[in-house]
Structure formats: structure tokens, C-alpha cells
Amino acid sequence: MSLIDALGLASGIFWIFTYACVIRQGMLDRTYAMPFLALAMNITWEFLFTFAYPSVGGIMQESINAVWFAADIAILAIFLKYWRSDYPKNLPESYFWPMFVFTFAMVTPMMVATVSVFGREDGSVYTAYVDNLVMSVLFLSMLLRRGDRRGQSMWIAWGKLLGTVTAAISQYLYDPANVLWLVIYIEILILDLLYVFMLSKAPRYERDPVAASAVTLR
Structure with a gap:
């Protein structure tokens, strides 16, 4: 296995770990642990590059994508169960489903169009890293809005950071001349380091001891 593939595999494992932590934290804190737009972009990307464009990245990446997609289905189920826990108080709840459908209706054509313009391989990278930057x-x-660690954990923060760093190094080794990708890598790293720092200083969330499990990864 080449270094590029090894780093890609490491990234896939870090992200699987991150998704598992997102699922667990959402269930523990009875709220969604991934912002909805990020979830919509993730699940769309993983659907497209598992089923619509399955040849991108070879069998290893296809398998990782499929695991990510399955994890995102679980994350989506948690979101749909607990969306009211963090819904804007100034919006009627009747707006939720139109906004839900509208988000996917906006995200999906943009990703498909990106692949149409840049091709399957480059399109998969551009959409993935823009998704990561938005995330x-x-x-x-989400941390600033909630003001504490509700639906968040250091495991999620570090898993995201390490998953992105290993993927970025792998992609850089593959195409070191692409300045745009390099800028995106660096900006994601800066934001993720900032998130790790700010989350480490944030108050812990005091969950209901009856409703939540006594076991914690924090």
C-alpha cells in the first residue's frame, strides 16, 4: 500500500470514529450532534460517491464511503428525532420540513454540477473539501450558539481534525501543485484547531442523569 493510500485509509478510519462519536453524543445529550447543513452535504456526497459515481477512489474508498453513508443515516435519524431541541424559537415549527427539503434541493444539484464541470475525480475532491470547510x-x-458542550465532545473535535489532516496530506502528495486545495486544507486546519481550543474551554453540558447513560467518553 502506498503512503497516499495509507493516509487515505487513516482518514477514513478517523472519520468513522468521528461519526460514531457524533451518534453516541447525540443519543447521550438528546440533541443532534452535527449541524444540519453539514449533515445534508455529507449524506449527499456519500450517496453520490457510493452509488452514482462508485469508481472514484477505488474499492477502498468506495467501502469507506459506504460506511460513512450508513453512519450518516443513523445521524440523520437522531437529527429527525431531536431537531426540536435546538430549533430557533422565532421560527414556526411548520417551517421545518420545507427547510429540510429545500436544503437537499440546493445541495444536490451543486454537487452534481461540480462533478459535471471538473470530472468525477476532481469533482469529488472539490465537493468533499468545500463540505469540510463549511462543516x-x-x-x-453551533458551539458559540449553544454556549456549552451539548451535543459535542473533544473526541468529535479531534476525530474531525485528524481525519481532515490525514486526508489533506494524502491529497497534497497526490497533487502538490494545486494551490486552491492547499488553501482549503490550511483554512480547515485553522478552523478545526480553533474549534478544539474553544471546545476545551467550554462548560460541560449537565445532562439529565435519569435520561442519559452514566458512561461518558469525555
């Missing part, structure tokens, strides 16, 4: 911003904004 980094959304996790920070």
Missing part, C-alpha cells in the same frame, strides 16, 4: 464553520457556530 468546520458550522461546528464553531
